[in-house]
Amino acid sequence: MIMRPGIRRFGIVALAAASVLSGAPAPAARRKAAAAPAAAPPAIAAEVLSTRSRMDDDLRTLCDEIGGRATGSRAYEAALEWGKEAFRRAKVDSVELESYDAPAKWEGVRAAASVLQPRRFPLRVVSFGNAPSTRGTLMAKLVDAGNGTRSDFDRLGTRARGAIALVRTKPMTSFDDLFAEYLAGPEMLKAAQAGGVAAVLFTSTRPRDLLYRHTITFDGTIIPLPIAQVAREDGLRLARLLERGLDLTVSLEIENQVGGPWKGKNVVAEIRGSEKPDEIVLLGAHLDSWDLGTGALDNGVNCALVVEVARAIASGPRPKRTVRFVLFTGEENGLLGSRGYVAAHEAEMDRYDAVLIHDIGDGRILGYFTDGRPDIHGSLGQALAPVSGWGAAGMNDEAILGTDNFDFLLEGVPNLIANQETARYLADYHAASDTLDKVDMAQARKNAAIAAVAVSGIANAPTRLGRRQSRAEISQVLEKSGIADQMRTYGLWADWESGRRGRR
Amino acid sequence: MIMRPGIRRFGIVALAAASVLSGAPAPAARRKAAAAPAAAPPAIAAEVLSTRSRMDDDLRTLCDEIGGRATGSRAYEAALEWGKEAFRRAKVDSVELESYDAPAKWEGVRAAASVLQPRRFPLRVVSFGNAPSTRGTLMAKLVDAGNGTRSDFDRLGTRARGAIALVRTKPMTSFDDLFAEYLAGPEMLKAAQAGGVAAVLFTSTRPRDLLYRHTITFDGTIIPLPIAQVAREDGLRLARLLERGLDLTVSLEIENQVGGPWKGKNVVAEIRGSEKPDEIVLLGAHLDSWDLGTGALDNGVNCALVVEVARAIASGPRPKRTVRFVLFTGEENGLLGSRGYVAAHEAEMDRYDAVLIHDIGDGRILGYFTDGRPDIHGSLGQALAPVSGWGAAGMNDEAILGTDNFDFLLEGVPNLIANQETARYLADYHAASDTLDKVDMAQARKNAAIAAVAVSGIANAPTRLGRRQSRAEISQVLEKSGIADQMRTYGLWADWESGRRGRR
CATH class of the missing domain: 3.40.630.10 (Zn peptidases)
Incomplete structure (x- = not known):
């Protein structure tokens, strides 16, 4: 905590206001719109x-x-x-x-995850759309699946078997980034399946704990393995811990209602x-x-x-x-x-x-x-x-x-x-x-x-x-x-x- | 969903990249720092x-x-x-x-809330620091406690008794805003107690589902009633529903470990x-x-x-x-x-x-x-x-x-x-x-x-x-x-x- 008083009688203070994400259009865009002929x-x-x-x-x-x-x-x-x-x-x-x-019919019910070893701490997660449930609570080693490409999973070799794979991401700041995220999905899934992972934790591409939901099948079918998105801050923390060589055991429980045609x-x-x-x-x-x-x-x-x-x-x-x-x-x-x-x-x-x-x-x-x-x-x-x-x-x-x-x-x-x-x-x-x-x-x-x-x-x-x-x-x-x-x-x-x- | 392709062979496209909150100092600030004499x-x-x-x-x-x-x-x-x-x-x-x-000893364990009536939907909440637990699951009417001032609670009159009070907030964009949030806390609590509310839901002052934790007692004592922060998006939605005159029943369950000296x-x-x-x-x-x-x-x-x-x-x-x-x-x-x-x-x-x-x-x-x-x-x-x-x-x-x-x-x-x-x-x-x-x-x-x-x-x-x-x-x-x-x-x-x- 530090609170700074609003009352300042002694010194001269220029408080820098934090800029915030504003939804409003930029002034230039406003002016341009206003300048159009008003028919x-x-x-x-x-x-x-x-x-x-x-x-x-x-x-x-x-x-x-x-x-x-x-x-x-x-x-x-x-x-x-x-x-x-x-x-x-x-x-x-x-x-x-x-x-x-x-x-297929799909509805998300709940998702929970945490690190169990070497220390316990919770992870904020949400199931991908159209992903299956885990069988009860999955407890497994976390492995670093890099950017989730075929070669990333290949590098993991047999370490991927039965593990939960962490996929790193870049922050999404443009439609091109978003499009790249979608486009990489199918290869990631195939590689994860080929590697035999039990589940994938995909790092959110949005800052400040924000979660979102997509699917990465494009025909309404159910994804072949559990895949959850983990809050960006948590994903980056996991990646750093893996980089330091720590052995992480993670629990993941996803419950979704999945039905047939x-x-x-x-x-x-x-x-x-x-x-x-x-x-x-x-x-x-x-x-x-x-x-x-x-x-x-x-x-x-x-x-x-x-x-x-x-x-x-x-x-x-x-x-x-x-x-x-x-x-x-x-x-x-x-x-x-x-x-x-x-x-x-x-x-x-x-x-x-x-x-x-x-x-x-x-x-x-x-x-x-x-x-x-x-x-x-x-x-x-x-x-x-x-x-x-x-x-x-x-x-x-x-x-x-x-x-x-x-x-x-x-x-x-x-x-x-x-x-x-x-x-x-x-x-x-x-x-x-x-x-x-x-x-x-x-x-x-x-x-x-x-x-x-x-x-x-x-x-x-x-x-x-x-x-x-x-x-x-x-x-x-x-x-x-x-x-x-x-x-x-x-x-x-x-x-x-x-x-x-x-x-x- | 809409995905925009990265490949564009037909037309001319200028994709507006969304600006994101960047943690990096502004270029001007960097230059100023760099321009200082290098002793x-x-x-x-x-x-x-x-x-x-x-x-x-x-x-x-x-x-x-x-x-x-x-x-x-x-x-x-x-x-x-x-x-x-x-x-x-x-x-x-x-x-x-x-x-x-x-x-007092205080540790947060978990918090959950949802709207039960007229439709069910979950609310993202977290207990305030140093707040007590609810007794099991609290189910109560939600009342609009405005900005949480004494007169807001007074206006509620007997409707506040046993209810969960929603407190509206402005977005926090400066230290003055943050300071005002702290400064308003004690009056809000006293007014809520005087009004006999069962609990307070305080709307997060941060955008995009972000939660944070404060206390609003300043001497380490336990807050006299359960108070949870609700994600800004949820809080604004609740406020709009109350404005439309809907009767909302909310469930709130807060579990904190609270101990004595x-x-x-x-x-x-x-x-x-x-x-x-x-x-x-x-x-x-x-x-x-x-x-x-x-x-x-x-x-x-x-x-x-x-x-x-x-x-x-x-x-x-x-x-x-x-x-x-x-x-x-x-x-x-x-x-x-x-x-x-x-x-x-x-x-x-x-x-x-x-x-x-x-x-x-x-x-x-x-x-x-x-x-x-x-x-x-x-x-x-x-x-x-x-x-x-x-x-x-x-x-x-x-x-x-x-x-x-x-x-x-x-x-x-x-x-x-x-x-x-x-x-x-x-x-x-x-x-x-x-x-x-x-x-x-x-x-x-x-x-x-x-x-x-x-x-x-x-x-x-x-x-x-x-x-x-x-x-x-x-x-x-x-x-x-x-x-x-x-x-x-x-x-x-x-x-x-x-x-x-x-x-x-």
Whole structure:
């Protein structure tokens, strides 16, 4: 302890205030936004920005009252009900829960770990998503598995057998770091299995005791061995103790509820088109979250956005094309809901004008990723023209594997992801700290206004946004974007190659 | 989930990297330090900065192998042994464990809480230090106790009876905020007791799920009712739910080991003076820490500093005056060890030239707080002259209640606290994240060199640093500095006034 008095009558003191992680955008970014020409927003945007918006209440209920909602959990069931109710209040034409096949059911129950030898001290841990339980309490030697690469495990040789392997990490400070973390997962798992370890302790990449939850299987299957994340401070301490040559005995107990194949559900709402009801514009976001936080940025805020856009469209003139609003689930477990949706709706894939996915929290929308489709620039530009004054009409042709656009991309359907500023997203990503207090509601409402303009622009356009691609064209996008390589790493390639997933 | 690929072949992407809390000093601060004239360090400083320094190893052992060391715990016992061994290796003349009276024994065992109604979700909590256990699991309504002031509790009226009171907080971003948190504690407790609440949930002032441990009694006694800190995200969520008018039932289970009066121990080492062995210069730091982290910044790094200064002085010519090195314990519980030391050594208080306390982590030393003694500027300036080129010879007459100088101040003994940059200290203060990875060892060694120069300068000076003050003079310092008011708030005034504590 040292406390410094607030009253200072003797000397001159300049107390250096500690800088804190601020969620607020940098002043420069603010100024830039403010400098954009202030055009009157279109009617649909004005509706979203009006006091009739229900976004705040919807999001507050979802995050605070329902909370973290891992697919399959009781909170997930409540979230499905929330979605139905919210769409009904939005006065859409119809709302249904649609089932999909999920390969396994997973729910985290509890995790505990401690060092037993040479001294006892607790470790703060959480199970990875989709990881199995330990058989009771596992007590084993801790071995240093370096960065968790194949050669790290090879170096351990027979010492790995039956041991708990500590994997070191670098702090995550950028999306590239996060992406590298995901990309390294499959090799780590294979190497750990080959080495015969009993379990893996993965050092959190976030500072200050913060834990988060991911999975490192990408198809919804159960991870082949127990893997827990250990708080960064604890992981670094273990690594130093191992470096000093200490023999550490660690106990690890993970209890997760793991079940076999089951039926997950998506919430699907619709406003039928007045002129071309068979053509579909789909606006989606994932409703599920991991359970440590309350999934406010990932992705509650965009579920509230989808509902709000539905409300705004339903309150105005009927769009020419049908607009479908989907709250997918199972996204965090491996894009299960959107995959299931595409499988169930395979026959209508030719009729999708566009699929728009929002999944980067409350970050300011800069425009949309076209996911490898420079051919749609013209039509997309027309749809986004009303929000170009807000700096929201940018197009980026990067193609992305990692959210619910993916199975639509594999079908050749024009698919867009909102391209949002990411600065406010990373620190709380999948973490216990992803809670409502992090959300900038003013920005979230503005994002909803932009999404409403985009969706209604596409739904009312004289021509379709773009045509469906052939399998050859899709293949080209996958290879050119590097997604093919990622699919190979994540074990998703065989299904595409064999035609079990995506356009044949 | 959204993952963004690292490979981008289509579009132009500028990924905004999230800024992270960096522990490193700002570039400007570095430059300023580097621009100071580079004088050859005195021999004692050179010894500390040599490869013979054991500071790194000493600190690593204390933090990583022993860990968090709440007074009375098993780790505290191990830390006492660490201190004895470290001083022996430093080749001091003597090292002893000296006992003191502690009013109560306290150790945290576990704490758990969750919301039961209207939905179940867990809350992350930790008991306050020196708080009692709940009787089994407490299940009660949660009431909104605002900021925890008397009028907040008054407003609750009879609704407070038997309830669990949620106290809201502002984020802590400066020492003034921290000080305000401490200062508000006693009133909050009295008001909570008067209102008849069963327990208090205090919202963490730190972001991103980070917990820390304090006590809010300042004399080592047990807090009169269970009080737990709840993670900031959880506390804010609870506050929002209460604001919406929801009836929340919360369960809270706190298990702490609480015992009556016992004997704590300090580690006291000595290098006897060659010319004036009866005059004493004391260099101290507190060895205990709270147990969530490993007490690296608060205050392991300064314990290692004290040992290192002992080693450096023992390796050179014997100082003229006796130098005593004390690792106090019970500091976090209410300055118990230093209070006990002063009580036991009351008879020799006239013979203390100076007491130097280090307790602001690894922050760069800017000089010393004189704790209300402008009269010692001349002599202190001479002792610090060799480090003035390092910007370490500043003097600040602020007087401070909050670390082990306090009972020496009450005795009128010249007492100094190292005035250190605080920027790297606050974020991890008393928190689970106060771990070795936060320590800038190069700066810590430089601080040790400065402390060695200061101690050896005072111990070898032709005259004493300053004379002992009379009770009247001490009173004047207490009133003028505002410490008298703080003592009244913290319930420490009666002991001073009655002569049970401090110079009579």
